[in-house]
Amino acid sequence: MENYIVSARKYRPSLFSSVVGQQSITVTLKNAIKNNHLAHAYLFCGPRGVGKTSCARIFAKTINCSNISSDFEACDKCESCVAFNESRSYNIHELDAASNNSVEDIRTLIDQVRIPPQIGSYSVYIIDEVHMLSASAFNAFLKTLEEPPAHAIFVLATTEKHKILPTILSRCQIFDFNRIKVEDAVKHLKEIAEKEAVVIEEEGLNVIAQKADGAMRDALSIFDQIVSFSGKNISFESVIQNLNVLDYDYYFKMVDAFLEGKVSDVLLMLNEIIDKGFDGHHFVAGLSAHIRDVLVGKDPATIQLLEVSDSVKQKYVDQAKKCPLDFLYEALKILNQCDIGFKASQNQRLLIELSLIQLSQIIELKKKGLELKTHSKKLQKIIVDGQEISAVAKPIVTASSTVQTTQTVKETASSYNDSKEKSNGINVVTKSNFAGSVSIKQALSKGIPRSTSASKPKDKKAVGTVETVVAGTEPVTQDKLEAKLKEYIIAKGKSDRIRLAITVNKPKIVGTDRIVLMVSNPLQEDDVISVKNEVRNYLKKELNNSKIQIETEIIQVKTAKRMYTDSDRFNYLCEKNPALGLLKQKFSLDFE
Structure with a gap:
């Protein structure tokens, strides 16, 4: 019985032209061979299954080929190429860094590098998964990687470039391999299917390529799996069934x-x-x-x-x-x-x-939103007897509310005409009638003026206060003032914050009717200003003085400068006794 070989090994690229999806890299390597510009160290990095190790092997075989073709491909006929294809070449050495990652393994490699090749011009050392080397092994490898013998070329391959020391990266030519595109993978799978006499729908190949996520090796493994499941005739349904992919x-x-x-x-x-x-x-x-x-x-x-x-x-x-x-x-x-x-x-x-x-x-x-938007624009302006009336029409979200609004506007227009006839031709409706909380129908029929709450107050702090009318002018005393301020806090149920702002400092009385409330900081001043009018009205009534005015003033607190250094202490003593300064100057004294 013939041994079965998986497609990933059986159809592994052996020439630069057979590498899938890495044209820029293969062209660069062929030009380097053509111009004899070979570096002593290369780093091939990229995702899994995109051809890093395959390109390293092809490159090693090609530079040792004794009969390179015109397009700089290996001939596969010379002794070096035959030995490579039969896996018995002594010019190409592969090292798995995942299992040989110690300093001793690198020392063995360094000893081996000194031996010149028996056939061909170069000894190529391919180190796979090089990121698995330990830090000590990397450091032991630095000198040899930088200045190897003339016949030695290193090709490092890794899927995790970020784990490699910068000192290693700086000594290598770096090639970043791309993920295999879906169309490139499908094309390659088609060629293999023809060679294997497998009939498969193109949509099925596309699903395989997408499932492989840019890795050609994964795509070939999935292809083998599908062939084992469905035989030589593969449909799209069998592919998605085997891979558990949604149609x-x-x-x-x-x-x-x-x-x-x-x-x-x-x-x-x-x-x-x-x-x-x-x-x-x-x-x-x-x-x-x-x-x-x-x-x-x-x-x-x-x-x-x-x-x-x-x-x-x-x-x-x-x-x-x-x-x-x-x-x-x-x-x-x-x-x-x-x-x-x-x-x-x-x-x-x-x-x-x-x-x-x-x-x-x-x-x-x-669709509903577009219709309602158009309808609301029609409601915004209504012309009655040649005059424009602005209706308050906000976005409508239900069909029932749209009908109600339409009826309201019709009633508005009719009531406007009735009110105009009743007022003997005098039009009492203006645009401002619609800005308050009164309905359109009421405003047009009865001529109700706009609510005062709709107008913007000039002073926000005066909103909600009513001026208290008092006839008396009794003089204000300090004791009465402090007592009435405390009564105000209790009677109005003010918060602790307002209580502290008003009562923490003693108020001042200027003249007979001007009261200055002393506060400690701007925040307390804002709190007092917010209730200033209410306090003034309360004091007018309780102290029977109609001329009382309330002001605020922030207490300026002077803090003494603290003495932290020897120089600060000496200057303070000099202020108390100037002779100390003269003594220091005369004898050129200094601090210890």
Whole structure:
């Protein structure tokens, strides 16, 4: 029985031209070989399964090939290439840094580097997963990596570039490998399927490429898995069944149901998806990605961002024509909120259902909003007998309230005409009649003047106070004043903050009727000002003096300067006894 070899090994690239999705890197390496500009150390970094180690092997084989082709590819026929293909070459050395990460392992490598190659020109040392080396091993490797023998070339490969010491990075030429694009992966999978005599739908290959998430090795492993499951004839349904991927059609049908406002259909589709074993959170993420793809399909310039087959791409374009931009923006916002709150929700299915119900109502609410907006604009201005009347029309949210408002406006117009006839041609209605709390009908029929509460007061602090009328002019004494201020606090039920502001300092009496309330800081002054008019009216009545005026004044507190240093203490003593200063100056004294 023939040994089975997985596709990832069987179809591993052996030439630069067979490397998938890394054209910029392969061209750079071929130009370096062409111009004989070979560096002594390279660092290949990037995600898993994108061809880092494969490129290192191809590069090592090519620079030792004795019969390089015109496009600078290895010939695969010379002794060096044959030895490499049969895994018996002594010019190429591979080291797994995950299991050889100590200083002793690096010392062994340094001893090995001194040996020149037996066949070819270069000894290439490929160190995979180099980020696994210890800090001591990196430091032991520095000198050899910087100044290796002329025949030695190091190729370091890693998936975690950030873990490598900067001193190592500075000694290498760094090549960043990209994730494999979906279209490149699909193209490569097609070629392998033809070689293996496997018939598979292009949409199925697209699902495999997306599931691999940019790793060609993962895509080939999934391909082998699907072939084992379905045989040589693979349909799109068998691919999504084996990979447990939700079909595109569910998303397309669900968006169509959103546009038509079919809440029941949406909930039934969700139930079917959950019954098939799909995770709710993954469904929300998939629906968000679908809405994003529909948004991308709205503009011909962004259609190229869709990583799907041509047939599915056309479906996105067709659905994008049906979906308004406002709907797509609002849908993405709702789904994003659902995604954020999913893990914290106690009833996750209910959260998804509520989000889907909101999505189903976007179009309907938008239509109602447009109609009501237009209707409200018509209500804002009404012309009666050639005169314009401004109606107070705020946004309306229900159909019943719209009918009521229309009836009110009609009654307004009719009552306006009646009142105009009754007032013998004198028009008593102005625009200001509608600004108060009185109804339009009342204002037009009865001529009720605008409420004083609708006008903006000139002094905000005087709002809510009524001036007390007192005839007496009795003189104010200190004792009476302090007693009445305390009575005011108790009688009016003022807070401790107002009590402290008014009574913590003794008030001053200037003349016979001017009272100055002393406060400690600006905050207390603001508190006193807020009740100043109320205090004045209370004192006028209680002290029987109609001329009382209230003022405030902040107490200026003088604090003595504290003496912290020897110099401060000496200056203080000099103020008490100037002879100390003369003594210090005469004998040139200083502080210890």
